[in-house]
Amino acid sequence: MLLPMLAEWLCANNGKDARATRMVRDMHLFLIPTMNPDGFAKRRRKNRGGKDLNRNFPDRIKHAGTDLRLRQKGTQPETWAVMQFMLGKTWAGAANFHEGAEVAVYPWDGYASGTLSAAGGASDAPDSATFKFLAQTYADAHTTMSTSGGEV
Structure with a gap:
């Protein structure tokens, strides 16, 4: 619930709180509350396809020498969408929250x-x-x- 609460705080305090206003005005924020909506709705780790998305991203060690911009066999649609989104941006920082x-x-x-x-x-x-x-x-x-x- 941290990301939806952050989004709500930013919206409610933009123009009222200096920190919230500065974040909205000066930062490029991308909030993805969940990359597994099917699993979230069913309260389970696996997506509709029965895959654990936390373990679905390619491992840079196991796939050394492989162009990870190319979709790997078994990559789930949710994983691929997040990878494409991330590769399409220049990042200064990122945060990831994980339940468990x-x-x-x-x-x-x-x-x-x-x-x-x-x-x-x-x-x-x-x-x-x-x-x-x-x-x-x-x-x-x-x-x-x-x-x-x-x-x-």
């Missing part, structure tokens, strides 16, 4: 082995130190994550 486990993730936070195990070697992004710092700062300030004992 309370974790802070960052770009390329997987491992070269394709597993979630560090044994395969980290797959760092050029700005990994910054991403890890931001994720750790957020997690440390979050009530539940700060007491979970995990680390970035």
Whole structure:
């Protein structure tokens, strides 16, 4: 509900609140409340085609050397639409909210082995130190994550 609430706040406060007015006037904001409307309506992870869209984006490690601008076999329509939308813009920043486990993730936070195990070697992004710092700062300030004992 965070994105619909943000949209409502922006609309209600544009022209009344300096921060809201500046965001509406000076930023290009694209809010996608859900990319899985079928799953959202049925309260499940999978779309109408029975695919988990959270696991449907191509993995840059598994598909190394592949032009990801070309549609891969098995890519769901919702996934493809979001990919095309993202490729059609120049981005200065992005945020992604995901229901489920309370974790802070960052770009390329997987491992070269394709597993979630560090044994395969980290797959760092050029700005990994910054991403890890931001994720750790957020997690440390979050009530539940700060007491979970995990680390970035």
